[in-house]
Amino acid sequence: MAEKTDERLIKGQQMLAAVDGQAAAATLHALADVAPDVPRLIQEFAFGDIYTRSGLDLRQREMITITALLIQGDTAGQLHVHIQGALHVGLTQQEIVETFIHCIPYIGFPRVLNALSAARQVFAERSGQDGD
Structure with missing residues (x-):
């Protein structure tokens, strides 16, 4: 399961970079101290699962x-x-x-x-x- 999650994270990081360039890094970094799991969820789910869909x-x-x-x-x-x-x-x-x-x-x-x-x-x- 960790391998699948890592693939999602990598896909999400690549997609996030394609969409936001460096702008997203500040947002994700700002969450790290208060909710360290949220940046990973954003990258895996929103950008790794949703943004990479076809259509x-x-x-x-x-x-x-x-x-x-x-x-x-x-x-x-x-x-x-x-x-x-x-x-x-x-x-x-x-x-x-x-x-x-x-x-x-x-x-x-x-x-x-x-x-x-x-x-x-x-x-x-x-x-x-x-x-x-």
Whole structure:
């Protein structure tokens, strides 16, 4: 069983790197002292089992993820990480903004405005980085 878990972890680590680059490392590291099992669960389950499934590409998966986070509300930290991931896998700023705007009739202005605020912050941070 440990071999299967190690395979899941390796697949998850590779997928997480493909989606988030180095951005996820800080999130996982921040959890290590309070909940050391959670980073492994994120890598094995979310990225090793779910993100590696066939049928959707990474752009589609990140679009779904940022939409799900928007819908939940109070997820600014995770929205920040996954907006970065969405950009990293090839979504444009316009596609991210349009994804959020599309949610207005279904979820309402307050949550969409919060998501747009998170997007604005990520876009501003990225515009200050070399090579982006």
